[in-house]
Amino acid sequence: MAVTPARARVSPRAVATSDLTRVGDASRAVAVAAIVLAVGLGVSAASERGRGELAAPGPLARPHALANVACTSCHVGEVTQVDTSTKGVAVTCAACHDARAHASTRTAHRALAAAGKLSCATCHGAHGGAQGVTFAGAADGAFVRWGNGAERAGSMSARPSAATVPLVPVVACASCHDMGNARDPAAACPIGADASGAHAVSGCFDEHRRVDAVARATTTHDVCAAQHSPARFVAWDAARAAVAQSSWVSSAPSTSAQLRAFGPALLAILAGGAALVLAPRRRRAAALSPLVAPPAVVPPARVLLPQINATTCVGCYACVDACPFDVLEVRAFVAEVVRPTECCGVVSCAQVCPNGSLRITEGEPVATRPRLDASLESLDAKGVFVAGDLSGLPLIKNAIRQGARAVEAIAAGLSESARTKRAADFARVDLVIVGAGPAGISAALAAEARGLSYVVFEQGTVAASIKSFPRQKLVFDQPIDLPLEGELWLRESTKEDLLAQWSRIVRARNLRILEHHRVDAIDRDAASLLTVRAVAATGEPVTVTAARLVLAIGKRGSPRMLDADVTIAPDASNVVSYALADARSYEGKRVLVVGLGDVAMEAAIALARQPGAEVTVSYRGPEFARGKARNIAEMRALEAKGALRILWESVPTSIAAGRVTLSIAPPSGGPRESITIANDAVFVLIGGVPSWDLVARAGVRLASEGMPVASREENRPAVRRT
Template sequence: MLIPAYLTVYGGVAAVAVGVHLLLRQRRRHADAAALAEASQAGLNLPASLHPVVDPNRCFGSGACVKACPEEALGIVDGKATLVNASACIGHGACVSACPSQALSLVFGTSERGVEIPVLSKEFETNVRGIFIAGELGGMGLIRKTTEQGRQAMNAVRQRVAESRSNAPLDVVIVGSGPAGISAGLSALQHQLRYRILEQEDSLGGTVYHYPRKKVVMTAPAKLDMVGSMSLGTEVAKESLLSFWHEVVGKTGLRFQFGERLEGIDPQADGSFIVRSSKGAHHAKAVLLALGRRGSPRKLDVPGEERSKVVYRLIDAEQYRGQRMLVVGGGDSALEAAIDLARQPGTQVTLSYRSQAFSRVKDKNRQQLKQLQDEGRILVWLQSQVLRIEDDQVVLSTQDGEQTLRNDGVIICAGGVLPTPLLQDIGIRMETKYGTA
């Protein structure tokens, strides 16, 4: 029996297409395995916060979760979905929704490293009556759910305020201006509560504000009091979400006190609280903590660190074009900041690190740093420390003695101080999660 010529042609085209598909899939899986090996070698294979775990008995390696992850944190290794780039994962959960076999779930901690989470009631109240926690600090990283938690927690706060016999001038102090804090603030406005929102940073957005440009931060709609549905699409970038929040604040008149860091909470005999901050004290009947898990930036505690030219995260390298910059730190965030700055025209970059080598960093960052260092675009001072920061210069302590560098700006990437000790001082009970929801 003769096979028609057109069927032979179509069959050949189909065979080529299948072959190309299999080749590309094989290359991708080799790349995934290499990414996992690189992260493991650098000690970066343990996720810091909320992240997906895979049930190997359910996963059949469809790759749907890999395609759904904008951060490329997931890959297919040995035929199963695997977290190959844990440091990139932000726990927004797009992978969980995309999985056709429901093989993924979001958890905190791992079997090797636990994460402390406050114990909360179903109304998001801690064991300290009148103190509530919503959002990432309470164990939830999804913006949609943290937004809902802020709204629900404020409903519970209303009940506590109604029961209170205190004469405190405020009904509630909200700490944090991320999704949970914004949502709670709008609920406080709608219910005509006397509120105050404190934010340690100088801008709206909390943790979202510090994500890289164009990073996808939200994949599902959320509901806000006074606004309604927050439907911005299936892959919402940082800039779009921040723009939306600023529009909401402008329309509703929601007020924030920026640059005010939480320093302590003192319970009062009448059941109210004195909330101590870097700028004063606030007396309220209830407190809602809507903090992220990044905590407060770890400081160097050196003279001059309070100067306005000192920041603790690089948001936009372009703003430092043509300037003389010092980056302090030895992790990926420090190396990436130095690399991004060095790529700006005319920017002079010095990287200071107290140890003798960069250990827990991605190999890609290490190689890019070496290349820029060889090209003379980054000056690296290992085993050095900042002694003082002055108006137009910084002084380093190095193995060669004190070094004075002309300077326009300092970026300190020394990690964060988690709020766990503060919570424990207040008496809030914690539990440790070892890879559990």
């Protein structure tokens, strides 16, 4: 129940969470929208400035504007809302226009006015709503059609004398009159091209009393005299003609015009805002990323080994935690090299040492290193590239970089004309990749990204080597930079995590990987094309011709098989497996594990932990010969508890469904005897046979000439870190 985590190997780094960056992706969008909204509001406010009164609900009618009518002429004191009732007319309009003189000729309208339900402003909008025509009285018949703060000039053949004719929008009548009903007296009033639309104006100019009669008698003002001359009827006719040839006038700009005007500004603000929001985030993220040197691509030529200055080492464990192979240990508060033979030459220990007490020294030249140039191409076999563990540089992250690097070099070296189209049958491709481990998949992704035609042969399943990693946790101190996929950040993850990511990528990218295809021959023809022959698990051969070859087969090789003299009954062929994928599916089963290396021990431990599983381990030696101390201790404990049984000095001789026969040397001494145990599954985990012969067949030579590499024993399982 209580958590008992193993000590972390990577120190957690400070992160800038969304609590600090404050604006998440969604809220960033909202913020930008808010900025735009703010700008819109600002623009709407600003667009009203400078046009007369700031608080005005619209521009004044042209005659009033020309006459310089001030706000205070109508709006008195605190009252901002003009009283437009009859009483108000007396105060406001009647100050200039004689109320008696402008009485309506229509009884109904007069009655309404008397009741206070109809006022000047009902028909003649004070702000914005007013429309009209003003004749200049000039010889060319020029007139101005005005309304809503705008005006439009025109001319006609008739030449009325100077006069202004206000046009009443029919909308003003529509509150009482049914303009669509032909029997309504007002239905006849609308005139002009727009007669039926929202911008119709009334042509019934006889609303007020016969002006010629009244005006002459009452008016003393010049303006009134000019308006109320006998030529008023001419002006009315001219106004009707003007309405017919001109349309509604308004200063309100169209939406599209507004957008044209403000669009660029809005876009600029939007972009600026977005940059503002994003910029500090990027800065902070950059500041927080660790300072780690980029990983190497070309393997070191000499054996590297850390050397520790004991007088300065503070014993901080940084190097111990950084080492993927447990080469270092701290004793008496000083780091020591305790397993020099395990050193892989990746110098992460030196990188993390806080005070430079740990230095890397160079030793003997590495013998089992293929001769490669900087782009990982073999110096001896042109067109053959080596990536991954096989190149002599371990770790997943290096394999990934190498795979990508090799394909980059291939893409650069293959001219467009030399490339082949992708085809379904794989008969001719740009490159063949052997092995679908980290390097192979990275190469395939890079080939996919660069549009090369390729095929991957994998003798087992995708990333089989990862499945057999003995270490539970893989440590990544940097994101893995995969071609196409981008950065993959795993930090401390289990190999299952990595495997899941791997399978997801292979599935999602639909990589051309042929699983269970074992490459058994590589030939070179006259045109220096490579012919690669692979054999499927079914025995069916596949032959591919390729311009380039990437060897990404790692050092693990193929699993070592049971001896040929072990008889396997035909019905038991699916009982034997060479890798353990998932221990959980062996719940309650009787399982035999052959071998006692780290891989076998960890498989046995995992199996023994399944409820009801009965685990037997068969080993040819008399005691633990190698492996991690932790695994051995665990095996001993499990054996003591009776959770598993170890048959020392035993070898399986025959396997049948449900039982296995082993030959065993009895602990008491004496001749070997044969025992049979009940069994459901057999795991043969006795290391691998490295594929140096395939490397040799591809023409790749090693740094050490003449070394009998093919016979080299290499069954130390790959322990890796990134």
